[in-house]
Amino acid sequence: ALTVSGCSLLGSTPLPRMLTSTAPLPEPYTVPLPLPAVAKPGRTDATTDYYELVQRAAEVEILPGLRTPIWGYDGSFPGPAIRARSGRRTVVRVSNGLAVPTVTHLHGGHTPPESDGFPTDLVQPGTHRDYVFPLEQRAATLWYHDHRMDFTGPQVWRGLAGFFLVGDDEEAALPLPAGERDVPLMICDRSFDADGAMPYPARHDGPGAREAFMGGVLGDVILVNGAPWPRHGVDRARHRLRLLNASNARTYELALSPGGRLIRIGGDGGLLAAPVPADRVRLAPGERADVVVDFAAYRVGEQVELRNLLGEGAQARVMRFVVERDARDDSAVPRTLSRVERLDPARAAVTRDFEFTSGDLHGHTGWLINGKPFDARRADARPKLGQVEIWRLTSDVAHPVHLHLDHFQVLSVAGERRAGPPEWKDTIELREAQTVEIVTRFTGYRGRYVMHCHNLEHEDMAMMSTFEVV
Numbered sequence: 001a002l003t004v005s006g007c008s009l010l011g012s013t014p015l016p017r018m019l020t021s022t023a024p025l026p027e028p029y030t031v032p033l034p035l036p037a038v039a040k041p042g043r044t045d046a047t048t049d050y051y052e053l054v055q056r057a058a059e060v061e062i063l064p065g066l067r068t069p070i071w072g073y074d075g076s077f078p079g080p081a082i083r084a085r086s087g088r089r090t091v092v093r094v095s096n097g098l099a100v101p102t103v104t105h106l107h108g109g110h111t112p113p114e115s116d117g118f119p120t121d122l123v124q125p126g127t128h129r130d131y132v133f134p135l136e137q138r139a140a141t142l143w144y145h146d147h148r149m150d151f152t153g154p155q156v157w158r159g160l161a162g163f164f165l166v167g168d169d170e171e172a173a174l175p176l177p178a179g180e181r182d183v184p185l186m187i188c189d190r191s192f193d194a195d196g197a198m199p200y201p202a203r204h205d206g207p208g209a210r211e212a213f214m215g216g217v218l219g220d221v222i223l224v225n226g227a228p229w230p231r232h233g234v235d236r237a238r239h240r241l242r243l244l245n246a247s248n249a250r251t252y253e254l255a256l257s258p259g260g261r262l263i264r265i266g267g268d269g270g271l272l273a274a275p276v277p278a279d280r281v282r283l284a285p286g287e288r289a290d291v292v293v294d295f296a297a298y299r300v301g302e303q304v305e306l307r308n309l310l311g312e313g314a315q316a317r318v319m320r321f322v323v324e325r326d327a328r329d330d331s332a333v334p335r336t337l338s339r340v341e342r343l344d345p346a347r348a349a350v351t352r353d354f355e356f357t358s359g360d361l362h363g364h365t366g367w368l369i370n371g372k373p374f375d376a377r378r379a380d381a382r383p384k385l386g387q388v389e390i391w392r393l394t395s396d397v398a399h400p401v402h403l404h405l406d407h408f409q410v411l412s413v414a415g416e417r418r419a420g421p422p423e424w425k426d427t428i429e430l431r432e433a434q435t436v437e438i439v440t441r442f443t444g445y446r447g448r449y450v451m452h453c454h455n456l457e458h459e460d461m462a463m464m465s466t467f468e469v470v
């Protein structure tokens with residue numbers, strides 16, 4: 001329960017604020033759903049696939065009839081999807097054709113430190129960097145996005161994000177929906193000026209500007225794969241929807257209308273041990289959910305809306321599926337999906353506490369972890385390579401917390417032990433005034449990594465901490 005001090009704290013703590021579009025917005029469910037282009041490796045050899053992405057400014061049509069300036073990987077928003085294979089080295093050369101420094105992070109990647117996109121490992125304009133991903137990890141829906149220190153919010157908002165889908169033999173052997181029926185859906189909110197631009201609040205523009213920004217920036221238009229409230233025609237058959245919340249600060253609770261089941265088969269860290277039927281799926285910024293929807297439960301011609309139960313009005317709408325035709329369906333959702341090891345908390349060598357609160361940041365309000373703002377030169381934890389640790393995370397307002405390098409399992413939420421089969425995650429939503437305990441093991445690489453809030457405005461306002469695997 002909230003204490004009185006909790007209430008007064010909340011009173012002074014900025015909450016996310018929504019920008020209002022002045023552009024003419026399309027009628028929901030009229031724009032077709034775009035599917036992200038799949039990147040082709042420029043070269044492949046016995047062990048490695050080599051990709052090249054160029055970050056550049058472009059103008060794209062997001063709202064019908066208007067041109068929106070974006071920054072995109074290869075000039076597209078979302079960026080090209082990379083379909084990679086577990087155990088196959090994937091090297092992505094990112095060339096910076098923008099006028100500002102960038103950093104690219106593979107979210108959910110088990111990546112050596114020099115390629116993980118540490119927030120100060122800047123790629124300067126006109127230069128490039130080869131990010132090397134060994135991908136010694138299981139199949140999972142990952143994504144890549146900008147991670148420049150203090151500027152991740154604006155740079156992702158302008159479009160620097162894309163899917164990175166890792167497949168493996170275990171997953172490929174399952175009869176899950178595939179091909180056209182395996183649909184990545186990147187969900188994020190934006191707002192549009194009358195000329196089509198996506199404005200982002202300036203942070204240091206006079207009184208009140210900082211407060212308007214720092215709780216988190218929300219848009220009033222919900223985009224899926226970069227299209228406003230799109231529609232998508234489907235067969236009367238099972239589809240795998242890879243849901244990604246790529247929003248800066250908006251959390252969704254997704255459900256089908258007029259009703260229907262979402263069968264959750266995977267999360268941040270890949271397949272679950274067994275499918276979990278649900279009537280809704282909650283996603284904080286950075287989180288993913290792989291769900292199967294069987295459109296055979298509907299009639300031809302029926303329209304099935306994907307709604308956001310946390311939104312009101314236009315922000316409650318996400319996209320619409322239109323069931324177009326009968327079709328043969330050889331897919332199935334097997335009762336056993338994968339083996340998921342349970343990480344035993346009794347093996348933990350250390351328990352560490354991290355408190356996520358607002359506080360003083362250079363004379364203004366910012367977001368801190370254990371009372372400290374991010375400082376790239378300071379490591380706040382030094383876990384040993386191979387060590388199992390419990391991390392206890394406590395919030396003031398809601399914070400979606402993301403850990404780089406290794407996935408984790410949730411042990412307890414608000415003092416209640418997590419029941420059910422284990423699941424690997426890399427981002428966990430701390431709700432208001434809540435403690436969540438996670439257990440993880442630091443594997444693979446020594447070096448510097450970050451843990452941070454994935455509300456990107458909180459992250460940019462210093463809610464980030466370095467840990468160094470030693």
Ligand code: C2O
Pocket residue numbers: 105107145147286402404450452454
């Ligand atoms: Cu999705 Cu450290 O980021």
Ligand code: CU
Pocket residue numbers: 367398399400453454455458459463
């Ligand atoms: Cu936060």
